[in-house]
Amino acid sequence: MTGPATPETYRAIAELDGEWWVVTVPDLRGVYTQGRTYEQARAMARDAIATMLDTAPDRVAVAMEVRLPGHAEDTISEVARARAARDEAAAAEQRKLRESARRLKAAGVKVVDAAVLLGVSKQRVYQLLTDH
Structure with missing residues (x-):
């Protein structure tokens, strides 16, 4: 019996737009989502990627890259x-x-x-x- 497979990790870019975190996934054309909080945006990105790949969300990991005005992410x-x-x-x-x-x-x-x-x-x- 084999153990659970390691989730595939996808890079996502999160940018704050007013009250919303807008997320894009550069490696998957057409994958965009948003969330009111950072955590919600990350979960939504995971679900959007899983939906695009037609796989279970637990098979997907998201590495979020934050971009903020004025290089605040530094x-x-x-x-x-x-x-x-x-x-x-x-x-x-x-x-x-x-x-x-x-x-x-x-x-x-x-x-x-x-x-x-x-x-x-x-x-x-x-x-x-x-x-x-």
């Missing part, structure tokens, strides 16, 4: 980059905490003291020591 990219940097910093912090907990244990430091030195709870130190 702020969306800036937020995405900032979040990626935050996530990488958090991952680096966790790696350093794990490494530090192990070094402190190897140096004979008690868990209660390691917790204070690292600024985490005793329970977190125990977790760090057992993480792989």
